[in-house]
Amino acid sequence: MVTTKTHAVLLASPGMGHLIPTVELGKRLATHHGFDVTILVVIASTDSSDTTKSSKVQQTSNINGLKIIVTPPSVDVSDKIDPNHSSPLGARIILTMIESLPFIRSKILSMKFPPSVLIVDIFGTMALPMARDLNMSTYVFFTTNAWFSAVMLYAPFITNEAFSRHAIDHEPLLIPGCEPVRFEDTLFHSPWGPTHDGFVNNAKEILSVDGILINTWQDLEPGATKAVIDGEILSRFARGPVYPVGPLVRTVEPEEKRKSENENLILRWLDRQPAESVIFLSFGSGGTLSEVQTRELAYGLELSQQRFVWVVRRPSEDDASAAFFEAGKGIDGLDYLPEGFLSRTKEVGICIPTWAPQTEILKHPATGGFVTHCGWNSVLESILSGVPMVAWPLYAEQKMNATMLSDELGVAVRATAAEGGVVFREEIADVIRRVMVDEEGVGMRVKVKEYKVSGEKALSTFGSSHESFCQMAKECEVCGA
Numbered sequence: 001m002v003t004t005k006t007h008a009v010l011l012a013s014p015g016m017g018h019l020i021p022t023v024e025l026g027k028r029l030a031t032h033h034g035f036d037v038t039i040l041v042v043i044a045s046t047d048s049s050d051t052t053k054s055s056k057v058q059q060t061s062n063i064n065g066l067k068i069i070v071t072p073p074s075v076d077v078s079d080k081i082d083p084n085h086s087s088p089l090g091a092r093i094i095l096t097m098i099e100s101l102p103f104i105r106s107k108i109l110s111m112k113f114p115p116s117v118l119i120v121d122i123f124g125t126m127a128l129p130m131a132r133d134l135n136m137s138t139y140v141f142f143t144t145n146a147w148f149s150a151v152m153l154y155a156p157f158i159t160n161e162a163f164s165r166h167a168i169d170h171e172p173l174l175i176p177g178c179e180p181v182r183f184e185d186t187l188f189h190s191p192w193g194p195t196h197d198g199f200v201n202n203a204k205e206i207l208s209v210d211g212i213l214i215n216t217w218q219d220l221e222p223g224a225t226k227a228v229i230d231g232e233i234l235s236r237f238a239r240g241p242v243y244p245v246g247p248l249v250r251t252v253e254p255e256e257k258r259k260s261e262n263e264n265l266i267l268r269w270l271d272r273q274p275a276e277s278v279i280f281l282s283f284g285s286g287g288t289l290s291e292v293q294t295r296e297l298a299y300g301l302e303l304s305q306q307r308f309v310w311v312v313r314r315p316s317e318d319d320a321s322a323a324f325f326e327a328g329k330g331i332d333g334l335d336y337l338p339e340g341f342l343s344r345t346k347e348v349g350i351c352i353p354t355w356a357p358q359t360e361i362l363k364h365p366a367t368g369g370f371v372t373h374c375g376w377n378s379v380l381e382s383i384l385s386g387v388p389m390v391a392w393p394l395y396a397e398q399k400m401n402a403t404m405l406s407d408e409l410g411v412a413v414r415a416t417a418a419e420g421g422v423v424f425r426e427e428i429a430d431v432i433r434r435v436m437v438d439e440e441g442v443g444m445r446v447k448v449k450e451y452k453v454s455g456e457k458a459l460s461t462f463g464s465s466h467e468s469f470c471q472m473a474k475e476c477e478v479c480g481a
């Protein structure tokens, strides 16, 4: 078949938080920039959830120029993870990706229209040598913001002494052109070891690619985007350009395509609530709270006296990301909620076990606030819905995201944990009321709506992210020719 189109393969590492923005990137490349796109979705051994296989992924495969292939689940890698690893979640994703490489290679080699571009997320860099071997140009897609991307990209240039001052003496980590990273928000709890080495080695790989895409836009993060685009050090060492291409977020499904009865039930319930009167609570695809924390949250919601929709998960005592590989799997009972909670709140709230149509809920006019774990997709979905947030970070770079939302952008208040790490009911009621009822919430709502407009503008014709895409597309044509 003779075609002048550029065929790009996008590799999505395990987890809905990686898959959703990768699918959105694929859609954008196919519908606005004339690419043929194949998305290879890598799933972990237990990540065979309804959600991963579900309509959310499959429905997109009928878009012109976009095809999705889900890899068979990899072998179970859990016994290969060092039990003392500081990031078992990250380690598991990386090992799964390594296991999937032979499948990825053979899929690419068997494609009738050979692809000339490979785009991976930051967990997929082990596929880059294979892509070069196959004469493909290489891109990395950061599914997070420019500030965290900067931390990662500058990691190889941070001295051991500076890392020690940060990790041991708890001084802020200084990244050229960016806000310093407070120790309380850091991922570096030791100046050496697997987390540090993993970061540095991965950053070196990323700096060698033909281009870097970041799911943010210039007006949201002017300092950090400048730092990664033309920072003095990076522009000397990065091989290719850096493109802010966001905000890429999942769009609302048309009503006739919504199959789940549960989803429709929630949205019909929201239809009956007053405008901006409901607080939505969700901790991402995998966020999990302890039993004490779940109970405090239930009582805090009651104390706040606000209407609510809460995505609840069975508590887990020692792993805040316990459900990460099982997003939406199974329907769980709600027996772990405090006695009488469901009957006392049945007129004002809904509890949904494990998974809800988040974009649709955030976009609904009745939703007025969002208690979020600050995963970057959730943050962008909230901003693009004009909904202010209560920032309640759990793992990965979420504490940095929370600081950005509350201290820099002024679109969130932060839930403060007491000693021992629990956020108690009075604090929960207070932060919810600050967003939903107080004057402070009114100000945050105004700001978040301004960012919504600026995000939409970035992706419209002549907008900064649209222009990034155009340049990237041109570059791919040249490289792939």
Ligand code: UDP
Pocket: 015, 016, 017, 018, 020, 250, 282, 283, 284, 285, 286, 287, 311, 354, 355, 356, 357, 358, 359, 374, 375, 376, 377, 378, 379, 381
């Ligand atoms: N999500 C959803 N329903 C849920 C929980 C999560 O649709 O009940 C989606 C959410 O809209 C977002 C993604 O899953 O697009 C989670 O990504 P995020 O970066 O916020 O967090 P992660 O799950 O990666 O920690």
